[in-house]
Amino acid sequence: MGMEYIIVQAGGKGTRLGYLTKNKPKALVPVGNLPMLFHLFRKYPDKRYVIIADYKKEVLHEYLSAFANVKYQVVDAEGTGTCSGVRQAIGRIPEGQPFMLVWSDLILPADFALPEGYREGGLASEDYIGISGTFPCRWSYSEGKFREETSCEHGVGGFFLFTEKRKLADVPESGELVRWMQQKGMKYREISLAGTKEFGLLEEYRKLGREKCRPFNRITVEGDVLTKEPADSQGEALAARECAWYEKAEKDKVAILPRIYGKEPLRMEFVRGKNIYECELSYEEKKQVLGKLVGALHDLHKVGEIPADSFSMKEAYFHKTMDRLAKVRDLIPFAGEREIVVNGKKCRNVYYHKRELEKRLEGLTCGTFCFIHGDCTFSNLMLREDGSPVLLDPRGYFGYTQFYGDERYDWAKLYYSVAGNYDRFNLKDFRLEITDQEVRLEIVSNHWEDMEREFFRLTGADEYEIKLLHAVIWLSLTTYAWQDYDSVCGAFYNGLYYLEDVL
Numbered sequence: 437m438g439m440e441y442i443i444v445q446a447g448g449k450g451t452r453l454g455y456l457t458k459n460k461p462k463a464l465v466p467v468g469n470l471p472m473l474f475h476l477f478r479k480y481p482d483k484r485y486v487i488i489a490d491y492k493k494e495v496l497h498e499y500l501s502a503f504a505n506v507k508y509q510v511v512d513a514e515g516t517g518t519c520s521g522v523r524q525a526i527g528r529i530p531e532g533q534p535f536m537l538v539w540s541d542l543i544l545p546a547d548f549a550l551p552e553g554y555r556e557g558g559l560a561s562e563d564y565i566g567i568s569g570t571f572p573c574r575w576s577y578s579e580g581k582f583r584e585e586t587s588c589e590h591g592v593g594g595f596f597l598f599t600e601k602r603k604l605a606d607v608p609e610s611g612e613l614v615r616w617m618q619q620k621g622m623k624y625r626e627i628s629l630a631g632t633k634e635f636g637l638l639e640e641y642r643k644l645g646r647e648k649c650r651p652f653n654r655i656t657v658e659g660d661v662l663t664k665e666p667a668d669s670q671g672e673a674l675a676a677r678e679c680a681w682y683e684k685a686e687k688d689k690v691a692i693l694p695r696i697y698g699k700e701p702l703r704m705e706f707v708r709g710k711n712i713y714e715c716e717l718s719y720e721e722k723k724q725v726l727g728k729l730v731g732a733l734h735d736l737h738k739v740g741e742i743p744a745d746s747f748s749m750k751e752a753y754f755h756k757t758m759d760r761l762a763k764v765r766d767l768i769p770f771a772g773e774r775e776i777v778v779n780g781k782k783c784r785n786v787y788y789h790k791r792e793l794e795k796r797l798e799g800l801t802c803g804t805f806c807f808i809h810g811d812c813t814f815s816n817l818m819l820r821e822d823g824s825p826v827l828l829d830p831r832g833y834f835g836y837t838q839f840y841g842d843e844r845y846d847w848a849k850l851y852y853s854v855a856g857n858y859d860r861f862n863l864k865d866f867r868l869e870i871t872d873q874e875v876r877l878e879i880v881s882n883h884w885e886d887m888e889r890e891f892f893r894l895t896g897a898d899e900y901e902i903k904l905l906h907a908v909i910w911l912s913l914t915t916y917a918w919q920d921y922d923s924v925c926g927a928f929y930n931g932l933y934y935l936e937d938v939l
Contacts, residue, residue: 439534439554439597442483443525445613446473446540447490447513453635459870460921461492463540464499466864467635469919471499475543477506486528487540488513488521495921498767503918515609519616523609526601534560535601539594542566545631554597563603565624566595571634575614577626582618593629661697662706675702677832684839685830688739688807692732692827707826712814713859713882726887728825729817729850730894736827737843739807748805748835749842753797756835757908758790760915761928768914768925769870776932777874783932784939786911792939796904805840812846814853814882815862847897848905854884854891856906856934861926862917868926875929900938907935 450462457465463473470478473487485508489496493512500508509528513521522537529535534554553560565577573591576583582592592614598604608616653674654665666672679699686696695705717725765787770776774788786793809816810831818826834841852858857879860866865880892899911931917923 437534437560438556438558439536439550439560440484441529441533441535442476442480442485443522443529443535443537444473444476444485444487444540445518445521445537445594446496447488447493447521448518448540449491450541455867457491459492459868459925460495460499461489461540463487463496464921465541465635466920467543467633471919471921472543472635473540474504474919476538476540477504479544479548481506483507485509486511486525488525490520495767499921502763502767515611517611518613519608519611522604522607522613526604526607529601531602532600534597534599537596537598537604538566539634541635542594542629543633543635544629545633548629548631551597551625551627560597560599562625563599563623564597564627566593566629566632567591567626568593568632568634569628569630570632575618577624580623582614584615584618593632593634595627595629595632596624597627657706660706660708661703663701663703665701674832677838678702678830681830681832681839684807685736685739690736690739692825694826694828707818707820707828709818709820709826711859712817712819712825713853713884715819719886722884722887723890725819725823725825726854726890727894729812730891732825732827733809733812733846733850736809737806737846740840741804741806742837742840744802744805744842745835745837748837749800749802750797751835752841752845753800753905753908754794757912760912761786764914764924764928767921768928770875771928776929778929778933779876780874781933781936783929783936786932786935789939793908793935796939797908800842800844800901800904802842802844805834805837806843807839808834808841808843808846810834810841810845810849812849813858814884815859844897844901844905847895848902848909850895851888851891851902851906852909853882855888856910856930857882857885861923861930864920864923866922866926868922868929870925875925877926877929877933879926879930903934904938907931907938910934 446461446463448462450457453462453465464471485506487508487510489510490513497510511521511524551564552558568588568591572586572588573593574586575592576585576587576590577592578590653671654667656663666675679702682696685693694707697703765771774785775782776785809827811829816829859882860880867878869876910927913927914924917927
């Protein structure tokens with residue numbers, strides 16, 4: 437039979453994580469570019485989940501509704517402490533079924549294996565308790581006894597396996613679950629959680645490296661070779677487009693590309709240098725770099741052209757954006773209001789002004805499509821150690837069209853970094869405060885805003901058109917940045933802020 441059900445205690449406030457849980461529950465704090473809870477979903481995609489919600493439970497409900505791809509139910513906890521919601525949760529599990537009970541802030545290692553009786557086809561005959569081994573816990577368990585003493589070697593890590601729900605039948609509605617287990621004299625067989633990551637403190641979270649790739653990609657580096665592999669079906673589709681773009685660009689002798697060594701998977705030169713937003717440059721140095729980038733993109737756009745496709749224009753600029761916004765409408769605070777105050781500015785809500793936006797976008801006429809990169813932000817542009825620029829991570833399509841598209845899309849993506857500070861936002865270098873009346877969003881600067889005039893001079897692009905597309909790109913980021921609730925909301929509010937200036 438094996439284990440089919442998992443109860444996740446996701447009701448905690450996560451106060452020790454500071455600003456990370458100001459707007460969302462701890463279970464949705466991203467680790468490795470994926471919400472903590474979703475690491476469990478990815479490890480056990482075929483299980484049935486009962487998720488206990490309390491703090492910011494409305495956010496958890498709507499976020500899971502929008503993005504969870506597993507079988508799940510949410511119960512709103514009654515009571516307080518780690519006991520809260522457990523009695524309700526076990527009520528969703530059939531009699532005689534083994535199950536897991538786990539804290540939402542545990543990320544199990546890739547090589548963690550369930551005991552044989554809890555695997556598919558197994559017959560669970562013993563209850564288990566997870567023993568930390570690698571992170572400190574307030575409670576310990578050894579020689580069949582609980583002790584309220586901090587321990588790594590014998591730490592109670594917030595992971596339990598039960599043969600059936602009657603073992604927890606009289607759990608109280610409030611209180612500390614482990615203390616109740618101690619009072620009940622519950623006995624377990626131990627299972628090691630060595631290698632498991634637990635994120636209870638902001639200091640521990642800050643030790644994580646910055647994630648520069650999306651959760652649908654895996655990046656590995658060996659010597660001078662970087663390998664980029666898809667992690668899911670979305671990644672596979674994007675990888676195919678990226679490889680096809682590089683193949684065409686190589687054939688057309690496009691400059692400033694990395695060396696490509698293979699395409700299944702994509703193996704390419706590991707560029708020794710920095711992303712442009714990481715470089716500390718003087719005004720004149722930034723001016724020179726921007727000139728090189730714009731010149732390279734001008735050359736790219738001259739590689740070839742085809743007749744413009746109005747359907748691709750509509751898809752890329754309007755339909756894609758509104759489809760993504762529709763997915764998160766119930767998730768974003770104030771989305772039901774006609775106006776939202778963002779950083780002191782009263783902004784029209786795009787959900788109520790979508791036809792006005794549609795007409796503005798229809799006014800962007802285009803006779804021909806040219807060869808475009810499609811995502812030329814600073815995050816996808818590097819400077820080698822000798823100062824020469826390298827163009828990475830092409831999108832490979834525009835609307836329904838492969839390779840070719842509206843050149844203004846490239847300029848708007850570059851503007852996104854120059855004036856919009858997208859790259860710092862992408863690294864979560866921002867603070868979002870949502871009050872009862874307004875929204876405050878502060879994004880750390882790329883320090884390129886002083887190049888805005890130079891950008892328009894070099895590109896020759898129309899300022900109104902680029903600023904309109906810039907606002908649309910921010911709005912479209914909402915669902916693309918789905919792995920962080922604050923990023924979803926922040927992208928939406930920032931899009932409204934910029935859109936107000938051009939509507």
